[in-house]
Amino acid sequence: MKKLKTAITGIIASVILSGCVTTSEFEQMKADIARLYVESSQLKQDVSELKTRIDKMSSDLTSAVALKEGQLTLLAQTQDYVKELQLLKGRFEENSFQNEKKFKELNDKIAELQAKLNQPAASPEKNELTKPAQETLKDPKAIYDSAHIDMKNKNFASAREKFQEIIKNYPDFELLPNSYFWVGETYYNEKKYEDAILAYEEFLKRYPKHDKAPGALLKEGMAFLELKDKKTAKVVFERVIERYPQSKEAEIAQQKIAEILNSGNSGKKTPTKKTKSKTKSKTKR
Template sequence: MKHLSRLLILTLSALVLGGCVSRKEIVQFKQDLADIKERNRVLEERSARLDSLLSAYGQILQTMKAEMSLYSEQNQQQLNNLEARIEDLSSLYSQSYSKRTQPVYSPLSSDTTRADTTGLVLVDPKKLYDAAYLDLTKGNYQLAISGFTQYLQNFPDSPLSDNALYWIGESYYAQAQYDKAITQFQKLLQDYPTGDKVPAALYKIGLSYLELKDKKMGNQFLKRVIEEYPRSPEAKIAKDRLGK
């Protein structure tokens, strides 16, 4: 457009010098040139506004993408917890663990109103586990830790022992006690290396280190989930987390 304006000016100058145009025509020519410049200015302003809008929309899309990724990760974790709970209940009902073990007894609590404070009561593994898990879902994390700890003490070889240990770690994680959470998840890896909670434990160790601002260790454990358990649900969300 600038080249066109220069060309028109040169043409006008030549016509004036050659005496080929009248003053009225010169005035009209100048007006036309001014109109062209104004249209050019308006087009440039519109172009600038469009660029600004495109940039803003791009930022909005990036923000929405990040939020959707976060929601996806949270939903996946909730789904994993639900699947784990279903698995726990299935194991409890499908296996007659109590038939394969001797009755286990634990002391009565010190605040009992019974006269005989040295009496013993039978511990039901299912009720003990379910009660601890219920405390966990209600946010009573200390009670959940206590219940799962008692379960592990009484039933160390139960099919749900690794689950109990995992939920202890989750209880600490929920309370932002990340060092203690890491300790419990590491114990699960050591005591139950072939358990089905290993991928979840590795993933939560990684998240715990990230919460402690140890990015190197956090990413290391997230990569372990992907490399050692590539088909696990935790591997997918670990990839998403590393991609941020």
Template sequence: MRRAVLLSLSLILGGCVPTADFVELRDEVRELQAEKRKLKETEAELRKRLEEADRLQKSGDVAPKVDALEAKIESLKLRQQGFDQKLGELLRRLDESTRREEGPALPQAKAPAPGVKPDDTAAAKPKAGGVDVPFAALTPTAAYNQAYNDYLKGNYDLAVAGFEEFLKKFPETSLTAHAQYWIGEAYFNKRSYLPAIEAYERVIANYPKSDKVPAALAKAGVAYAELGNFVKARGLLKRVVDEYPQSAEAALARRRLAELQ
């Protein structure tokens, strides 16, 4: 997503399209950037304190402090996800504004052929921002956000279908690994642990450099634990701790490993 963000921000902050909508978007993005910088600084400080606490963890007095620090880091991660969601919405609005300003209008939908129900033609077109648009006409960001919004609303089956369609249409974008990860999350929230594990393992195998790999490893471990396969669960959780010791997921992995002992 980082590449799409930088491209979109360059359009906003560079003032290429100085409309009222873009001025508003520019101000919102600047505020969002400032808040995210503060969050990253706070997280870095908490991680330093957590590392120090880990070194002193043999002391019984330190354990509650470690738990408190890990809880704060988890809270920061949730806030960052909220900011990412807001940024995704800004990008969606930017995509729509860009199409209005620079691109030709989408052709009007044709009337349904004789014998075809209107509902059948409508079902074949996903909606972006409440407007019927053929999926092929959506930008990668808009298509991704459409599926992600379904996930946030708890429409997990729709989210899975949307992300799978995204992967077919846009297999080489910066959002591809994230789409695969959210398929796993949707299945996990449905307690469908086997397909969730399969989705997480695709993230790990197909996108080894993605920032979603630590989360995929951790959640796959948790899913295996839910299925009673504690050997697999420990192996994956240990990988998170060993390979990504500074990640927020490592804190989760340490707690789950302690519970599985």
């Protein structure tokens, strides 16, 4: 602008000094110079605005590039997460399938036992009939204590009747869950393992979080083991470990699984144990 002003001033001065310009021409020159000033000012403003726009476009472009890079990184991370999720999903579905298969086998076995036990049975023996003394007991706690005395004296049939009486007539009794558990114990002690399994299962369905639940599930597995059904016993022991991993019963279940696996490898040791058990049973009788 300064150079333009200097040039215009020089032109005007030279024209005036030469004396060759008329008044109208001089006025026209003044108008042209004024127009040049306006155009120059407008051009300067346009250049400034253009520079501002270029700076803004450059900033936007930088932000867009950074955003694009961030999106690409996020996309890569998302793809990794999707792959990991698919892998975990596959493992979960595989484990679920195996567990469902095991539990179905266990439920089928229990249903088979239930059907077998639902068949008409012989009339109860006289020593399993309700004793007159039991009819006088109306307090559930007294009946419960009396049942435990029978358990101590190995009178399991009498004890079972008293526990079943509590279950039938005293649904609000605080030790009702224990009564369900002890019914299973009476059967187990009588070596009626099929009945014991069903009794333990009934208890577990009603009270899965009871403090006796780990013991009931462990004894259910032991009952299957006594019935020589090692496959189902192993499934039950695995169930103990899965449901009650911090319990003592879980440790025992782990040992029993190891014994089952070892017995499967040794083969010849099992018949020896069977012979011993038969000898013992004959001696007791």
